[in-house]
Amino acid sequence: MHYGGDYNPEQWPEEVWPEDIARMQEAGVTMVSLGIFSWARIQPSEHEFDFDWLDRIIGLLHDGGIAVDLATATASPPPWATVAYPEMLAADENGTPYWHGSRQHYAPSSPAYRRIATELVTRIAGRYADHPAVVLWHVNNEYGCHLNVDYSDAARDAFRGWLEKRYGSVDALNEAWGTMFWSQRYGSFAEVFPPRRAPYSHNPGQLLDYRRFTSDMLLECYRMERDIIRAAGATQPVTTNFMGAFKSVNYAEWAPELDVISDDLYPDPNDPEGFREGAFHGDLMRSLKPGTPWLLMEQASNAVNWRPSNAPKAPGQLAAQSMQAVARGADGVLFFQWRQSRAGAEKFHSGMLPHAGTQTRTWREVVALGEELGRLPDLPADDGSARVALLLDWENWWAIENPDHPTSLDYLSLVRGWYDAAHRLHVQVDILPPTAELTQYDVVLAPHLYLLTGEAAGNLTAFVEQGGHLLVTAFSDVVDGNDRFRSGGFGTQVRDLLGIVVEDFGALVAPGSAGPGQQHARVTGDGFGFAGSFLAEEAHAVDAAVLATFDGGRQHGRPALTSRRHGAGTAYYLATVPDDDGARQVLEHLFAAAEVPPVLAGLPPMVEAVRRGPLLTVINHGAEPVRVDVQGRDVLADAVVRDVTLEPFGYALILPDR
Ligand code: GAL
Numbered sequence: 058m059h060y061g062g063d064y065n066p067e068q069w070p071e072e073v074w075p076e077d078i079a080r081m082q083e084a085g086v087t088m089v090s091l092g093i094f095s096w097a098r099i100q101p102s103e104h105e106f107d108f109d110w111l112d113r114i115i116g117l118l119h120d121g122g123i124a125v126d127l128a129t130a131t132a133s134p135p136p137w138a139t140v141a142y143p144e145m146l147a148a149d150e151n152g153t154p155y156w157h158g159s160r161q162h163y164a165p166s167s168p169a170y171r172r173i174a175t176e177l178v179t180r181i182a183g184r185y186a187d188h189p190a191v192v193l194w195h196v197n198n199e200y201g202c203h204l205n206v207d208y209s210d211a212a213r214d215a216f217r218g219w220l221e222k223r224y225g226s227v228d229a230l231n232e233a234w235g236t237m238f239w240s241q242r243y244g245s246f247a248e249v250f251p252p253r254r255a256p257y258s259h260n261p262g263q264l265l266d267y268r269r270f271t272s273d274m275l276l277e278c279y280r281m282e283r284d285i286i287r288a289a290g291a292t293q294p295v296t297t298n299f300m301g302a303f304k305s306v307n308y309a310e311w312a313p314e315l316d317v318i319s320d321d322l323y324p325d326p327n328d329p330e331g332f333r334e335g336a337f338h339g340d341l342m343r344s345l346k347p348g349t350p351w352l353l354m355e356q357a358s359n360a361v362n363w364r365p366s367n368a369p370k371a372p373g374q375l376a377a378q379s380m381q382a383v384a385r386g387a388d389g390v391l392f393f394q395w396r397q398s399r400a401g402a403e404k405f406h407s408g409m410l411p412h413a414g415t416q417t418r419t420w421r422e423v424v425a426l427g428e429e430l431g432r433l434p435d436l437p438a439d440d441g442s443a444r445v446a447l448l449l450d451w452e453n454w455w456a457i458e459n460p461d462h463p464t465s466l467d468y469l470s471l472v473r474g475w476y477d478a479a480h481r482l483h484v485q486v487d488i489l490p491p492t493a494e495l496t497q498y499d500v501v502l503a504p505h506l507y508l509l510t511g512e513a514a515g516n517l518t519a520f521v522e523q524g525g526h527l528l529v530t531a532f533s534d535v536v537d538g539n540d541r542f543r544s545g546g547f548g549t550q551v552r553d554l555l556g557i558v559v560e561d562f563g564a565l566v567a568p569g570s571a572g573p574g575q576q577h578a579r580v581t582g583d584g585f586g587f588a589g590s591f592l593a594e595e596a597h598a599v600d601a602a603v604l605a606t607f608d609g610g611r612q613h614g615r616p617a618l619t620s621r622r623h624g625a626g627t628a629y630y631l632a633t634v635p636d637d638d639g640a641r642q643v644l645e646h647l648f649a650a651a652e653v654p655p656v657l658a659g660l661p662p663m664v665e666a667v668r669r670g671p672l673l674t675v676i677n678h679g680a681e682p683v684r685v686d687v688q689g690r691d692v693l694a695d696a697v698v699r700d701v702t703l704e705p706f707g708y709a710l711i712l713p714d715r
Pocket of ligand 1: 199321323355393403
């Protein structure tokens with residue numbers, strides 16, 4: 058179990074370093090991430106490299122028994138670089154550059170950036186490939202963070218090349234984007250630009266491809282660095298830190314390129330439901346590389362600095378959230394950052410070692426957590442505990458959030474709605490792309506797959522044929538991979554599977570917005586009674602049983618929830634976006650039909666129960682103590698138990714009796 062954090066020794070005089078090491082030992086630190094923002098210190102000018110200090114600190118850490126996750130330092134180019142090569146600055150949608158003076162201001166497609174990054178990484182990898190302290194490589198940092206999309210000239214040039222490779226001819230591009238619309242036809246790739254600021258709506262195919270291109274450019278940067286590290290003969294695993302479900306980077310596509318998945322997680326301590334975000338992150342990270350433990354690479358020991366109001370963590374919250382990651386498959390808990398900064402934009406961000414010193418609750422909790430993690434036995438990787446898969450698809454995310462739709466949907470929050478509903482029912486889920494192998498699951502939740510490829514549709518159909526229970530929800534199967542309607546109306550890929558035809562999407566007035574019109578659609582049926590929002594579709598049940606109908610409003614009496622037997626399984630369709638209680642009702646129905654049990658029965662919603670192979674973790678995120686009946690060996694107490702009482706933020710890791 059790794060324990061530690063980002064370590065930025067370049068911010069401190071060297072006299073402080075030995076104290077750092079001693080304190081790290083006191084806190085049980087096993088690994089630090091070094092050099093993430095050290096480019097300017099390593100390379101003070103273009104032709105000058107200084108590795109002496111880095112040699113010294115890596116040596117000190119190694120002597121102190123602390124391993125190094127060595128960063129490639131490419132996330133924040135120094136001022137000399139952007140002064141010499143201003144063409145490497147990223148730009149906003151007006152084409153205005155983002156200047157240096159903050160961080161992460163580079164254009165990922167810039168040849169100048171890639172050239173100097175190559176030189177830096179080549180030197181770092183060459184120097185430390187064989188260093189015994191280095192156990193992991195940390196490529197760049199949070200790719201795509203801050204500058205989600207770059208519109209620079211470097212991006213323009215690279216986009217043209219990317220399109221040429223994708224389409225082969227400009228005619229094929231014109232066809233894919235439907236450029237006969239609004240006189241957008243291109244005569245050559247040289248006429249294409251990034252979707253920079255324009256008077257009105259951009260071409261949706263262009264927007265979608267620009268998202269793909271953006272993720273691909275960052276992936277090229279990652280691969281470039283990873284390949285340099287490998288070429289230097291380094292054999293340690295390579296990672297880059299993800300940020301939960303992050304729109305700009307298609308993590309499902311990236312995951313095979315990483316040896317170890319790592320994640321940064323910062324739920325708002327003030328949000329009583331914030332722990333579900335942690336659960337979602339953990340399940341996503343575990344699912345990105347099944348069978349391989351991941352790392353919680355960054356979290357805060359206490360408050361962050363970047364919300365309008367930065368609440369401290371409650372006593373015990375830190376350990377509860379850390380154990381949540383372990384329960385969901387992490388083999389390491391790390392922080393941003395080791396020692397709180399004295400200067401700079403993040404000086405109010407908590408560290409493991411606070412500015413106020415060691416006579417602090419933060420320090421005591423950090424030390425206690427290190428001690429506890431150090432006592433954990435080797436934990437098994439997850440062996441496929443989840444019976445339910447929730448589908449999350451980046452290409453769909455990009456397409457469904459294009460403008461000019463019947464209604465504006467926030468895809469991630471809708472996916473999270475289903476995730477949270479399953480989490481409250483204590484049912485464990487994996488989070489997968491729609492083309493993933495699904496045969497091991499009993500239930501697949503496929504919310505809002507507006508962009509549905511033939512391959513994904515075939516996968517879902519096969520899942521049902523083989524006995525699975527599938528839920529498809531409103532505004533699904535609307536467009537192809539180019540964000541174009543297929544001929545033959547809507548739902549062409551899964552219409553037969555579902556036995557329904559959607560004639561119209563029936564947009565409702567957006568929840569909370571003023572103005573006339575219907576905001577919510579009432580849904581009723583045997584065992585169902587809830588409100589839907591955003592959409593109440595005009596759907597016709599051609600060959601499906603109607604489980605619930607719309608009650609009142611324009612779609613009164615029409616199907617809201619349907620089911621159809623197909624092969625050995627059942628396909629359900631829900632023609633609206635349910636409220637929380639509706640999601641619960643629909644899931645309870647599906648889980649009962651598919652005989653999917655909760656991880657543990659009878660728990661209150663603020664207590665979570667997670668399986669990691671044979672290990673069962675229960676965590677109380679609520680404000681009241683809870684007694685949980687569970688028999689087995691309590692790993693931390695090293696005792697056999699029949700039940701455990703969990704105080705607020707209390708947890709227990711149990712190896713249950715078989
Ligand atoms: C992350 C970043 C860290 C630090 C942290 C603060 O996004 O990777 O360097 O800035 O946020 O919460």
